[in-house]
Amino acid sequence: MEQFSGYSIHEPTSISSLSVDAQGLQNQIDQLSGFSDAPAPAVTRVLYTHKDVLARRYVKNLMGIAGLSVREDAVGNIFGRWDGSEPELAAVATGSHIDAIPYSGKYDGVVGVLGAIEAINVLKRSGFKPRRPLEVILFTSEEPTRFGISCLGSRLLSGSENLANTLKTITDSQNISFLDAARSAGYAKDENDLSSVFLKKGTYSAFVELHIEQGPILEDEGISIGIVTAIAAPASLRVEFEGNGGHAGAVLMPNRNDAGLAAAELALAVEKHVLESGSIDTVGTVGILELHPGAINSIPSKSHIEIDTRDIDEERRNQVIDKIHETAIRITKTRGVKLSGFHVINQDPPAPSDEAVINAMETATKELNLTSKLMISRAYHDSLFMARVSPMGMIFIPCYKGYSHKPEEFSSIEDMSNGVKVLAFTLAKLSLQ
Amino acid sequence: MEQFSGYSIHEPTSISSLSVDAQGLQNQIDQLSGFSDAPAPAVTRVLYTHKDVLARRYVKNLMGIAGLSVREDAVGNIFGRWDGSEPELAAVATGSHIDAIPYSGKYDGVVGVLGAIEAINVLKRSGFKPRRPLEVILFTSEEPTRFGISCLGSRLLSGSENLANTLKTITDSQNISFLDAARSAGYAKDENDLSSVFLKKGTYSAFVELHIEQGPILEDEGISIGIVTAIAAPASLRVEFEGNGGHAGAVLMPNRNDAGLAAAELALAVEKHVLESGSIDTVGTVGILELHPGAINSIPSKSHIEIDTRDIDEERRNQVIDKIHETAIRITKTRGVKLSGFHVINQDPPAPSDEAVINAMETATKELNLTSKLMISRAYHDSLFMARVSPMGMIFIPCYKGYSHKPEEFSSIEDMSNGVKVLAFTLAKLSLQ
Ligand SMILES: [Mn+2]
Ligand SMILES: [Mn+2]
Ligand SMILES: [Mn+2]
Ligand SMILES: [Mn+2]
Incomplete structure (x- = not known):
């Protein structure tokens, strides 16, 4: 643990109390990378495979330890909820994915899931009490590996009727249907119609995703945090x-x-x-x-x-x-x-980030004395689809040489720790609005 | 059966007695195509797989029914022998392969194995007695599918020290070693050194292979038989x-x-x-x-x-x-x-056919009143390697549009029957020389 102040705050601006267990987070990332169908350091974790099911169990367990109440929808989007002082309000959500394309690395997506749970732990340790509920989301199949559909979980959450229909008939390259695959992982049990997954409008007041940059800009320029203003189309x-x-x-x-x-x-x-x-x-x-x-x-x-x-x-x-x-x-x-x-x-069209979310992220980096930069995301993310149903923002952290989707993918403990702090601060801020 | 003269000959020139059971041959070709890892009409039969082992058993059974004595070498080349009146003489051999690349057809190679067994049956029914022994050979893995080595069996028979060494260490794309694969099919049981397969010089006085043309020339020009003068490099x-x-x-x-x-x-x-x-x-x-x-x-x-x-x-x-x-x-x-x-x-260098074998094939087509044409083989065959240890020749028959290596591959019953007759006549002629 980097630092632990030991006293409670009720405002996210009490910055000195935001203590990240950075080594613990790194250990979790390493452990999760073990659920892989490729030998280390490569990671292969494909939707609804045995390794994916084991990895999901690992994450749900961490959510439970963090005191979140866990819920899963019919395609396996996983939600860990911390009820605020006004639980009937629209929640502030954060999250990313843990699926990994064949022979890729261990940080893409994972930093935004395990980092989000750690951000909740940070806030809890600091004594912070949210007004709006906070939710951590693990999105199903951000990567298109198995069924050729990217951002499957978030796309469906965003209300795509088209996708809900496609999923009834689609098969993978082994001719296994989506529904059979989902059932083998314990989802879609009695359902053929997956429109139950659609989010009601106004479910979330904001959505923030923490992710490695997957490009070289932050590292090249020596900047700690990228604040994403839009996601490319x-x-x-x-x-x-x-x-x-x-x-x-x-x-x-x-x-x-x-x-x-x-x-x-x-x-x-x-x-x-x-x-x-x-x-x-x-x-x-x-x-x-x-x-x-x-x-x-x-x-x-x-x-x-x-x-x-x-x-x-x-x-x-x-x-x-x-x-x-x-x-x-x-x-x-x-x-x-x-x-x-x-x-x-x-x-898909591009998605702009929300002004209020950008402001919260910028405030966080300033208060934390971190260098930051407004930037475009050239990779797409679940945030592209969450933007259709919620104000959206993304936090980028540097990664080694901009590498991603290969075993050499790497982000330092310090950079991850900074990202978690900015996320925790931003969530806290948004939960009070 | 097309015709059966009912009386014996002792000279292959008694042409009227060469009666081919063409429908029987077609039935065998259809049956053999059932040993496949692809759905009909496609054929996939890869070296030492279960389907390959079953297909080999089918061929050995037919050799037995034809009265041939069956022997297999350490890599699974299969030899069916009919001893002549002078069994100590160098034999006349014929044969081809039955392995099939993924999603190919049922005639490539197979016509030269099942057709060769039928040529023996033709000669036996005609009452012919060979002087030199006649041998039918099924060559192991003409196709390079599994280990990337084409004409594996015939290349080794021709005495390739290089190949005998390579086979000790080579693996397929699933990392299964050649030796383990061979053992799983019942070959190479106690052997690591496969030079036992090498043919002694002078084992064969001639080798003739019957094969579909795999090109459009014979069909386009309406010619029944191609007499191969050389195989491309x-x-x-x-x-x-x-x-x-x-x-x-x-x-x-x-x-x-x-x-x-x-x-x-x-x-x-x-x-x-x-x-x-x-x-x-x-x-x-x-x-x-x-x-x-x-x-x-x-x-x-x-x-x-x-x-x-x-x-x-x-x-x-x-x-x-x-x-x-x-x-x-x-x-x-x-x-x-x-x-x-x-x-x-x-x-590999190109291989020329042997003059005496060409003469025997030409005589056969003339006596049988079949149109013929001297031609180059652009595809290679086991004959390319048999030419290194024996005088060699090849008989081509037309195939539909020149198609090969795909499910549409086809040769008519009549064309196959002509090929078998020319082969039978040629073997008989060469066995008396
Ligand atoms: Mn990715
Ligand atoms: Mn990602
Ligand atoms: Mn072939
Ligand atoms: Mn062939």
Whole structure:
């Protein structure tokens, strides 16, 4: 424990009393990273797998120890509640995710869940009593790994009828339905209609998420806290080409309709169209490219690629998507392949942070004597969807070289401790408003 | 049964007596295709899997019914022998493979194994007695699917010390060693040194393989039989790039070292360098392209591609390989990625057919009144390696649109029947020489 003042406060501005058990938090992060399907230091934790269920149990246990009352919804969003002096008021919420894409790291999302529970502990130790209730949320499946849907839990909380319908029929790559997978983890037991998850309007007066930056800016500039003013607009696409396949030795080059080369061309075109935007804020990535049948001596007869593109400017991002579509069509002509699928999986607008939440975060960093910077989030987060049903804000902390989604992901104990203090202060402040 | 003359001959030139049970052969092909890990009409039968073991049992049973004495070597090459009137003479052999790459068809290889057993039955029914012994061979793993090594069985039979050593340590993508896999299928029981498989020089006086063309020429030109004069020179490469990976939203474009785009560029360069050769006979294929970690929101940190290239001109093929290597190195510079692997898995010379075997095949087609054509095999076969230890020849039959390595692969009953007759006649002729 860094420091423990030993006396109670009733105002969050009594800063000296905000003592973070930083080593305890680090230990919890290390323990949680053990629930993984990849060997350490890599983490793989996919929605509703055995490891995910064990990790959820670990978090619920910590919520219980912190004195929070725990509730889960039909898709496994987990809520830990601390009732305030006026429990009928809209609560102030915080939280993030604990799922991890294959071979990633242990801080993405996790800092915002375990850090939030520690922020509650900090406030309790300080003697603080909230007016509005405080809630810690663990969101189900922020990562799109298993069902191709990002921010599944928060998207559903935000009231997406579209998603509630999709979840009735969707399956993973092993052909396991979402509902079967959810049931195997103990959720959606007697429910086919998941609209029970939708939050009532006005459930939360504010939502704040603590997260590693996933970019190099804070570290480069030696700044402790990033105050997020908006989240970039993300979109994702799934594209399928179909050609004729055949034997790699016997089919001569002019007779080929190679679906794999069509995919390779499109992957390079994604990069080209993103760069053509001329803006540093436009990004595009081909993270998945699969060939069928996938044998060295077989010309690919099918290919499947998944594209992620984002921008702080929604219109500019949509222009990139249009160009990618045009190029995909051009490739079908030059290569004699079929564009058997071009699906926009999601195409979300950007989300601005709330003025009052920004003010609370700025006040916190000032009172805590921490350096801070207003910034854009280029990665999206559950906050993107919580912004649809609540005033929203995000707190960023530095991470090593901006690395994320790989085993080298790292945030220092000190940076995490600063983030937890700012979060605790911000929650306290917002709970009194 | 097409026809059955009912009287014996002692010369293979008594053509009217060569009666093929073509429907029986088709039924066997259909039955064998049932031993598959993919749903019909696709076939997936990978070395030493349960389905492969069942298929091998099926073939050994047919060999037994045909009156052949069955022997297996340490890697599972299967030999069915019909002793001639002079059993001490070098035998005449025929055969092919029954393994099938993922999602392929039921004729590739299988026609040359089940057709060979039927050719023996044809000769037995005709009353023919061989002078030299006749042997039917089922070669282990012609396809490189599991261990990345093509023509594993025939390559080892041809005396490859290099392969005998490699097999001691090699593993599949699931990290199962070759030796453990072989043992699980009942082979290599007490052996670590697989040089026991090597054929003694002079074991065979000739080897003939019956195979579908895997190209469109015979069908297009309406010709029944292709007489192969040479097999093209195949080579295969395994290439690995390594970049920095990272989050698809957070890492800006100028800061990326995308290993996936490096692979996409190299795949397109393979096509370009092949076309630059200016020869229709040069082909190159990227059948495998894998990204790590393979998540839509993760920049690929590693990529793995496998390249197959072939030519009837060995030197021209090697120039293509050199250019691919140069381009891979150039890509590392432009993209800031590492070329963490560039392995030539195999790089085999072409193999010419033997004059005497060609003559026997030509005589057979003439006596049978079948149209024929001298041709090159652009696909490689176990014959490529048998040519190192025996005079070699190959008989091609037409296949639908030249399709192979996909479920639509097809050869008509009549074309297979013609192939079996030519094979039977050729074996008989060679056994008397
Ligand atoms: Mn993430
Ligand atoms: Mn995250
Ligand atoms: Mn094949
Ligand atoms: Mn074959």
